[in-house]
Amino acid sequence: MDTLMIVAPVLVMIIIGMACDKWQIISQAGVDNIKKFITTIALPVCVFHAVSTATYNKNVVVVLILMLIVAVVGFVAGFTLKGLVKEPYRKYFPYLMTIYEGGMMAYPLYQSLMGVENMSNIALIDVSCGIFAFGIYFGMLTMTDQGIKPSGKQLAKNAFSSPIFVALLVGLLVGVIGIMNSFVSTGVGQIYVSVKDMVTAPVSAMILLCVGYEFKLEKGNIGVCIKTVIIRFVVQAVMLAGVLLVAKAFAFEKPMVIGLALYMMTIPSLCLSSFVKDKEAGKYFSTTSSLYLIVNLVAYVVLAGMV
DSSP states (O other): OHHHHHHHHHHHHHHHHHHHHHTTSSOHHHHHHHHHHIIIIIHHHHHHHHHHTSOOOHHHHHHHHHHHHHHHHHHHHHHHHGGGSOTTTGGGGGGGSSOOOIIIIIHHHHHHHHOGGGHHHHHHHHHHHHHHIIIIIHHHHHHHHHTOOOOHHHHHHHHHTOHHHHHHHHHHHHHHHTOHHHHHTSHHHHHHHHHHHHHHTTHHHHHHHHHHHTOOOOGGGHHHHHHHHHHHHHHHHHHHHHHHHHHHHTTOOHHHHHHHHHHHTSOOOTTGGGGOOOHHHHHHHHHHHHHHHHHHHHHHHHHHTTO
16 A cells, blocks of 8 residues: 555656646647756756755765766667667667656656655766766767767757756755755755745656656557667666665665666656657657656556565
8 A cells, every 4th residue: 555655646647647648638838838847947956956965975976986887888788789679770779778867757756755855865866877968968869860970069068058967067066065954954045945845846746747748659660669678678677786786785775775776767868859850760769768668667666665
């Protein structure tokens, strides 16, 4: 029953999102505006607060290095294994082997499992992957789609135009300096916390509604997408086994271990299709992410039973 109490609200919000699409209760433009609010205001605020108020110690440094390695190794594995899928999907395959939908999926699911008081764990897990994603990955994807050679200048421009990336960096700086926890205990800090809570309170529900709304399956590429889902799962499972060994060696606390397992079983980034103009690539990304949602939710249910 405890597991059902955790899982049911998540599933219901996803189903409501699917219903909003089917019956056009919300238009695509409306969902796009909700996502814009989430990614430009609510999530940056949430990320900044979680990262800036985290306690930085030896294990945190290990997590940051570990997740950067995970992001890079997954990407390299994608290039190594891309011959397993047919054209025209082959050049896009590596981008589905790494990076996770932290803000739009891992954050709300982790919050429902471990509570808002542990959100700094998932935020820290997301830091290195976020830096890799917005610093290198998305820029390379855009250039791959356009058939041009990656440029350091363009990669930097793409990174610093992302509010979430900027919030990650600023939050990390403030957190390392260690001034945020003292600030929130002041009168002005309490006002800041109240405003932050109001801005971020509806984020989980809005995110899950958007996930349900954009759940799409394209029959034309279902075979290659299923193959991609299986390969991604195997790659992530192998890497997760290594990550959990490191977690055991450094005696990570349970909330961090749960966060690592949930994060690495999370769907690929939902915004992949927005970085490409190729329609087949867009369908490949969206269908694969939709199918991987099944893996994501099964992992969530298993972890919910362990909390």
